[in-house]
Amino acid sequence: MINVSNISFTYNNNKKIIENISLSIEPGKVTAILGKNGSGKSTLVRLILALLPISDGKIYIDDIDINCKEGINQIRKQCGIVFQNPDNHFVSPIIEDDIKFGLTNHHVPETIQSDCVKSALDKVSLTGYEKRNVSTLSGGQKQKAAAAGILAVDNSIIFFDEATSMLDPNGRKELQLCIEDLRNQNKTIVIISQNIEDVLHADKILLISDHQIIKSGSARDILTDYETLKGAGIQIPFPVQVYHDLFQKGIKMKNCPLTSGELAEELCSLK
Amino acid sequence: MQLEIKHATVRYSNSDKILDNIDLNITEGQFLGITGKAGCGKTTLLETIAGFHKPESGFVLLDGQNIYEKRFVSQSFRKRLQIVFQFPENQFFESDIWNEIGFGLKNISSSPEEKERKTIEAMLAVGLDINEMKNVSPFALSGGQKRRLALACAIVVSPEILLLDEPFSGLDGDGQNQIISILKDLHRNGTTILMVSHDPNVLSEVADKIVVLDAGKIQFNDIPSRVFADKYLCDKLGIGQPETKITADLIGLDLDEDLTYSNFIKKLEKKYLAAHD
Ligand SMILES: Nc1ncnc2c1ncn2[C@@H]1O[C@H](COP(=O)(O)OP(=O)(O)O)[C@@H](O)[C@H]1O
Ligand SMILES: Nc1ncnc2c1ncn2[C@@H]1O[C@H](COP(=O)(O)OP(=O)(O)O)[C@@H](O)[C@H]1O
Ligand SMILES: [Mg+2]
Ligand SMILES: [Mg+2]
Numbered sequence: 001m002i003n004v005s006n007i008s009f010t011y012n013n014n015k016k017i018i019e020n021i022s023l024s025i026e027p028g029k030v031t032a033i034l035g036k037n038g039s040g041k042s043t044l045v046r047l048i049l050a051l052l053p054i055s056d057g058k059i060y061i062d063d064i065d066i067n068c069k070e071g072i073n074q075i076r077k078q079c080g081i082v083f084q085n086p087d088n089h090f091v092s093p094i095i096e097d098d099i100k101f102g103l104t105n106h107h108v109p110e111t112i113q114s115d116c117v118k119s120a121l122d123k124v125s126l127t128g129y130e131k132r133n134v135s136t137l138s139g140g141q142k143q144k145a146a147a148a149g150i151l152a153v154d155n156s157i158i159f160f161d162e163a164t165s166m167l168d169p170n171g172r173k174e175l176q177l178c179i180e181d182l183r184n185q186n187k188t189i190v191i192i193s194q195n196i197e198d199v200l201h202a203d204k205i206l207l208i209s210d211h212q213i214i215k216s217g218s219a220r221d222i223l224t225d226y227e228t229l230k231g232a233g234i235q236i237p238f239p240v241q242v243y244h245d246l247f248q249k250g251i252k253m254k255n256c257p258l259t260s261g262e263l264a265e266e267l268c269s270l271k
Numbered sequence: 272m273q274l275e276i277k278h279a280t281v282r283y284s285n286s287d288k289i290l291d292n293i294d295l296n297i298t299e300g301q302f303l304g305i306t307g308k309a310g311c312g313k314t315t316l317l318e319t320i321a322g323f324h325k326p327e328s329g330f331v332l333l334d335g336q337n338i339y340e341k342r343f344v345s346q347s348f349r350k351r352l353q354i355v356f357q358f359p360e361n362q363f364f365e366s367d368i369w370n371e372i373g374f375g376l377k378n379i380s381s382s383p384e385e386k387e388r389k390t391i392e393a394m395l396a397v398g399l400d401i402n403e404m405k406n407v408s409p410f411a412l413s414g415g416q417k418r419r420l421a422l423a424c425a426i427v428v429s430p431e432i433l434l435l436d437e438p439f440s441g442l443d444g445d446g447q448n449q450i451i452s453i454l455k456d457l458h459r460n461g462t463t464i465l466m467v468s469h470d471p472n473v474l475s476e477v478a479d480k481i482v483v484l485d486a487g488k489i490q491f492n493d494i495p496s497r498v499f500a501d502k503y504l505c506d507k508l509g510i511g512q513p514e515t516k517i518t519a520d521l522i523g524l525d526l527d528e529d530l531t532y533s534n535f536i537k538k539l540e541k542k543y544l545a546a547h548d
Contacts, residue, residue, distance in 0.1 A: 011411075036415075036444075036446070037415025037442065038412075038416050042414075084414050084441070085358070085414065087358065136286070137310075138310045138314055139309075139314065139358065139437065139440075140308075140310060140469075141309055141310045143309075144309065166309070166440050167469065168307075168509045168511075169469065169509060169510065169511030170506070171509075194415075194442060194443050194444070229444070233445035233446075235444030235447065238472070239514075239518075242518075242536070242539075245536050246536070246540070249536075249540055251539070260517050260518050263518055263521075264521035264522050267543075
């Protein structure tokens, strides 16, 4: 469990990036963070991972303050992250070596490392890419390889920071299934994405705007709140946009749909 | 303007053929979408057209001239054709945003006032606040802000041909809408646009035609409604279908070959308001 209590942060130029934010990331759940570009999501994640110093406030992991050696150790032990830019991700140019580096850090015996690499690459449809140099991968393939590196090791808390932005629709579904699997294994997941499909199945969504969390709730609560999403500059889910636009034209559905299936049902019951 | 790719085969030093004997004609003012699975060769195709990968056989011709020929003048080529890369951070090198955007204007003979005006216009167009951002380093920007900057750098020189590699990836809703409307404006004013994207919604919204790549070949070069017609085939090619199409199929609505959002709403309106009368 991660608890963030009244934290604030500015980079050295004194512009407020995060102002008095509190939140909790619950174990075994998928938490999504939504917010427009530059709203401070990656900064927030870097603070939680102790990659940046907090200006004010406290962050705890399992009740241990991360601002001490033991706290940092816990963070390093439990947390994994797939970064926004896959190029920031790789520590070794060869995919297999890169993934094995993570495995060794997690004390996975060398004898089974190759199997772990293979199964992680299978999960993201990069079967047979062990010996490839990451610099020869396409953008989407890099994102897949970065995700495979995290899927291979046994972190209890995993952050995906816009890790799907270059995936094709199939790749996106594949990664969603992986995340579903992780949730079933009781892992804690944090997803940041601009793509609504990625956050549709989150247990909880936190909406950031103007340096603060302006709303948190279930995926349905947040994603059907047209005005709040619009105000925060977030993409409106297609069914919600349709609901809103038809409403303006005097066509009223009973409930605001969130999926295309629900939208079709609502439309069919209009008559 | 006439841009042609003739029998082009491209591979990396010892890779398989990434583009396999490809033919493509791009006409003036066209808005061409390019899509396909991750790794199918979209970036390679775009960069081949931009002059970065010489085909091992075949040609890229701009107004009948081979762009890879030595005689081809690269300065004027850069003014006519601009590319926004998939990883925009790899293209920045100036110390602040103002100079990064202004750089492209250096070799274009325009007065200081005109340079300033164009730089301001480009920043406004992509939604970068001038007072707040002009002195910021390109490297201190968030991912979405970098995309906006890269687009500003390309449009500031008013190219005839604009190549965009996944310009929406990682952009928030406002940013997407903003950039879609910039691209629609450029298209209306005659700019030829080639855009790689994985988003079937965006593609069917803006593209006149869509090229689908798979296994080194062009599987489709057609209007959006025909490219996205068959669910099974779209899944197989890894390109998905736009939500207008998915919903229309679920409720048996005919979109008349037009998958744009405004047409979808218009058809729904007609169907349900007519039912009330
Ligand atoms: N290293 C840095 N130095 C100064 N400002 C930064 C730095 N990194 C990010 N910023 C600024 O902090 C704000 C938040 O950035 P970020 O957390 O990356 O946003 P998000 O992930 O929500 O898009 C942005 O305005 C960005 O320009
Ligand atoms: N420098 C390189 N060396 C070898 N193979 C490469 C290189 N760059 C890209 N590739 C391969 O070429 C294929 C096409 O890549 P790319 O054009 O980037 O795909 P995308 O459609 O995702 O943009 C991919 O399978 C990729 O792995
Ligand atoms: Mg970010
Ligand atoms: Mg690409």
